[in-house]
Amino acid sequence: MIGIVGTRSRRHGEWAEHATAELRRAGHRSGGARAAVIDLMAAQACCLTAQEVFDGLRAEGRVVGIASIYRALDLLARLGLVRRLDVGSASGYEPALPSGHHHHHVVCDRCGKVSSFEDPALEDAIDRLSRRLAHTVAEHDVVLRGACPDCRP
Amino acid sequence: MIGIVGTRSRRHGEWAEHATAELRRAGHRSGGARAAVIDLMAAQACCLTAQEVFDGLRAEGRVVGIASIYRALDLLARLGLVRRLDVGSASGYEPALPSGHHHHHVVCDRCGKVSSFEDPALEDAIDRLSRRLAHTVAEHDVVLRGACPDCRP
DNA sequence: GTCAGTGCAAAGCTTTTGCAGCGCG
DNA sequence: CGCGCTGCAAAAGCTTTGCACTGAC
Numbered sequence: 001m002i003g004i005v006g007t008r009s010r011r012h013g014e015w016a017e018h019a020t021a022e023l024r025r026a027g028h029r030s031g032g033a034r035a036a037v038i039d040l041m042a043a044q045a046c047c048l049t050a051q052e053v054f055d056g057l058r059a060e061g062r063v064v065g066i067a068s069i070y071r072a073l074d075l076l077a078r079l080g081l082v083r084r085l086d087v088g089s090a091s092g093y094e095p096a097l098p099s100g101h102h103h104h105h106v107v108c109d110r111c112g113k114v115s116s117f118e119d120p121a122l123e124d125a126i127d128r129l130s131r132r133l134a135h136t137v138a139e140h141d142v143v144l145r146g147a148c149p150d151c152r153p
Numbered sequence: 154m155i156g157i158v159g160t161r162s163r164r165h166g167e168w169a170e171h172a173t174a175e176l177r178r179a180g181h182r183s184g185g186a187r188a189a190v191i192d193l194m195a196a197q198a199c200c201l202t203a204q205e206v207f208d209g210l211r212a213e214g215r216v217v218g219i220a221s222i223y224r225a226l227d228l229l230a231r232l233g234l235v236r237r238l239d240v241g242s243a244s245g246y247e248p249a250l251p252s253g254h255h256h257h258h259v260v261c262d263r264c265g266k267v268s269s270f271e272d273p274a275l276e277d278a279i280d281r282l283s284r285r286l287a288h289t290v291a292e293h294d295v296v297l298r299g300a301c302p303d304c305r306p
Numbered sequence: 307g308t309c310a311g312t313g314c315a316a317a318g319c320t321t322t323t324g325c326a327g328c329g330c331g
Numbered sequence: 332c333g334c335g336c337t338g339c340a341a342a343a344g345c346t347t348t349g350c351a352c353t354g355a356c
Contacts, residue, residue, distance in 0.1 A: 029330050031336045050321080065338040070321060086239040089346085090320060106288050117286060125278035130297065133270060135259050137299035144283065146290035182355050184311045203346080218313040223346060225311095242321080243345060 015095045016042035019081045026079060033068035034075075041076075046116050047085050047092030047105070087114065087143055104141065108148035115148065168248045169195035172234045179232060186221035187228075194229075199269050200238050200245030200258070240267065240296055257294065261301035268301065 019038050024030070040056050041048070048056070050069050057064050073093045076082040085092040087107055092114070102123060103116040122142065130137035172191050177183070193209050194201070201209070203226060207219050226246045229235040238245040240260055245267070255276060256269040275295065283290035 029335055031330075033337060051319095063338095066320095067322080067339080068337055071336085074322095086241065088239065106286060106290070108288065109291065115288070117282075119278070119282045122275075122278045122282055125272070125275045126295070126297070129270075129272045129275055130299075133259060133297070134302045135261065135268070135297065135299045136305055137259070137297045138262065139299070140295065140297045142279070142293065142295050144279070144286070144288065144290045144293045146283075146288045146292070149287045152289055180310095182310050184355075186312060216313095220314075220347075221312055227347090 012042045033064045034072040036062045036064050037072040041095055047094040049090040049092055106144040108151055109145045110147055110151035165195045186217045187225040189215045189217055190225040194248055200247040202243040202245055259297040261304055262298045263300055263304035
């Protein structure tokens with residue numbers, strides 16, 4: 001595995017502060033549910049579904065309505081603070097780290113487990129490509145699929 | 154726009170025959186609904202949702218139950234004959250052309266329109282990367298997002 | 307004749323929305 | 332003390348499943 005994503009906790013701690021500040025700056029009040037979602041998201045290395053956020057919070061004893069979780073994640077996504085990843089039946093959400101620390105995903109087509117990787121050469125190819133398209137490309141996602149080491153025959 | 158996908162009709166005509174043959178080879182009988190789905194898919198340059206297939210067939214007067222469309226697309230996807238693309242709330246499906254003729258997608262984040270492009274350099278970066286991962290990578294999708302020419306300010 | 311393929315309707319999941327009440331600022 | 336945030340419940344997609352029937356082989 002190349003480009004394993006490290007130094008997670010520091011970056012993500014900064015992310016929680018940043019997200020909270022951006023919300024305030026955009027004129028939003030602070031409430032318990034949204035703060036709980038941000039706390040939990042800040043502790044994640046990779047993407048979580050809304051249901052997983054719900055379950056994770058309940059496991060901590062912080063019971064939050066699932067609707068509030070969707071509303072919080074949607075707002076964070078619209079402010080560019082989380083990335084939404086469509087892979088399968090439910091969307092995944094993860095903290096959007098500062099540019100240059102993108103990562104992408106490999107999904108095991110047997111067990112469904114999602115892992116992440118970073119690859120500068122891939123980012124580079126996408127950057128070059130983006131400049132040549134007629135669209136004003138703002139973001140990108142790469143999803144690879146295949147058997148993970150545990151599932152390989 | 155680079156790498157515009159051309160020579161669609163010939164490749165796709167071949168695709169319909171290939172798909173039909175593969176289904177037979179896998180022991181499936183031929184039925185009206187599935188044949189209609191294959192016909193319609195063969196005429197597509199880019200991805201369609203199940204609902205769009207349903208509407209398209211109805212427009213031709215070939216009324217097919219939506220459940221049969223989902224079943225046909227699911228079977229074709231499991232045989233590797235169509236690719237399923239998760240981008241937004243509904244899945245898109247498109248004919249899987251022979252290796253080397255992959256294309257990927259740009260989604261306009263304003264109007265939602267999906268366009269396609271090909272880029273050998275990108276394929277190359279993904280191939281190299283795939284060889285270095287612990288997974289046995291079988292396929293990949295790249296989705297770019299940004300304003301399309303019509304929607305740009 | 308057998309069993310895969312099909313259509314309809316119902317169920318299942320994920321996500322969104324309406325609404326009443328609470329609480330931040 | 333107004334309006335945004337929240338929870339609950341209902342509704343709204345998208346997709347799958349159960350079942351009876353038709354039709355391919």
